[in-house]
Amino acid sequence: MRFIGSTLAALTLAFAAVQPVWSAWPEDRSIEVIVGFAPGGGTDLLARKLTPFLQKRLGEKAQFIVVNKPGAAGEIANASLAQAKPDGYTIGIVNVPAFLYVPMVKKSQYKVEDFRLIARLVDDPTVLVTRADSKYKSLSDVVSELRRKPASISFGHNGTGSNGDLALVALSSAAGVQVNAVPYKGTAAQKTDLLGGHLDFGVISAGEVPELHGGKTGQLKALAQFSEKRSNALPQVPTAKDEKVAVLMSSERGLAAPAAVPADIIKKLQDAVEQTLRDPEFLAAAGGDAPVVAYLSGAQWQQSLQQNSKVLRAVADKAPKQ
Structure with a gap:
């Protein structure tokens, strides 16, 4: 004891x-x-x-x-x-x-x-972003071009399994198109290549484009957001569903x-x-x-x-x- x-x-x-x-x-x-x-x-x-x-x-x-x-x-x-x-x-x-x-x-x-x-x-929500002077005005324009010329448009994302990568997988399936997906180590690099004309689209998060919030205009524009409804951050940007493309990704x-x-x-x-x-x-x-x-x-x-x-x-x- x-x-x-x-x-x-x-x-x-x-x-x-x-x-x-x-x-x-x-x-x-x-x-x-x-x-x-x-x-x-x-x-x-x-x-x-x-x-x-x-x-x-x-x-x-x-x-x-x-x-x-x-x-x-x-x-x-x-x-x-x-x-x-x-x-x-x-x-x-x-x-x-x-x-x-x-x-x-x-x-x-x-x-x-x-x-x-x-x-x-x-x-x-995940958004599709491009340069303000891009010829593409809507997600429908992008889909039409990809159907005409598969993999002719480049899309940045932040690596396998990221929201951007999976949004592109879903877009390819839902719209029946082939994309040219380009992996990056972060959104800052995507933005740099977008503005430099080396990348057609960035597939990133709404919070990462504060320069577009509240309907502001600048060097970038958002064509679509992959959400159930329009985010409070980007109320002016249509959802993919608004354009009859069933893609949701946050x-x-x-x-x-x-x-x-x-x-x-x-x-x-x-x-x-x-x-x-x-x-x-x-x-x-x-x-x-x-x-x-x-x-x-x-x-x-x-x-x-x-x-x-x-x-x-x-x-x-x-x-x-x-």
């Missing part, structure tokens, strides 16, 4: 010694936020707008660093996050649909089960952590996100992301993604395996 009592006492002391490590979070070092796309793109900018507000809510000692690990439609970043120490000092933004889709079509470097979702940030972005991160840390982060997304100051600073903010708790988002997975599985089953 003395041995058991001594062992229990030792375990109690060891547990007590460990507790301050978690309770001190995030007071002893910076929190890395991993982003799977290049600087200047929508995910990168969202992370950089969000973190100062999270810092304010987590305390003055909380510090965030955004770390860009672009490539493979976010797979490189997701793998890095999955393999990180589960201590709350490495989190990341995951991008749906690629987050779900990539492991369905290849032996990827991560599994969805490797993560614990913290909160969804935005639900952003981009969800949210925070995740390695699966074994303690629940109390996840809760602190989730509460900070929820408060931030309701903060008028953040919404004023969020630019193109403000109209597509769509908070869900980690548990709610997990439940929502179960339905997404069923839809994506049907697409993946028809796709060539890598």
Whole structure:
């Protein structure tokens, strides 16, 4: 009995010694936020707008660093996050649909089960963007040209399984056309090539074209959005359904952590996100992301993604395996 009592006492002391490590979070070092796309793109900018507000809510000692690990439609970043120490000092933004889709079509470097979702940030419709001086005036014009000359128009997307890639797969199927799809490491590069005349169309998220929000005109124009109804961000832009092309595709972005991160840390982060997304100051600073903010708790988002997975599985089953 003395041995058991001594062992229990030792375990109690060891547990007590460990507790301050978690309770001190995030007071002893910076929190890395991993982003799977290049600087200047929508995910990168969202992370950089969000973190100062999270810092304010987590305390003055909380510090965030955004770390860009672009490539493979976010797979490189997701793998890095999955393999990180589960201590709350490495989190990341995951991008749906690629987050779900990539492991369905290849032996990827991560599994969805490797993560614990913290909160969804935005639900952003996919849009078809081109130069303002483009000869194409509508999605119908594009479809007509592709039927006349298959694969004659180039379309940028952010890698296999990204919302742009899957929107193009859906467009090809729904309209019976062949597209020339060009993968990029991020939206900023797509925009650069669009404006430089090296790419005909970018297939990106509405939040990534704030220069077009509210009916503004500039160097770019949006021809269609692949959503059930017109986004508040682009009320003047018709949906694909408006032009009789049945394509729906959105981009969800949210925070995740390695699966074994303690629940109390996840809760602190989730509460900070929820408060931030309701903060008028953040919404004023969020630019193109403000109209597509769509908070869900980690548990709610997990439940929502179960339905997404069923839809994506049907697409993946028809796709060539890598």
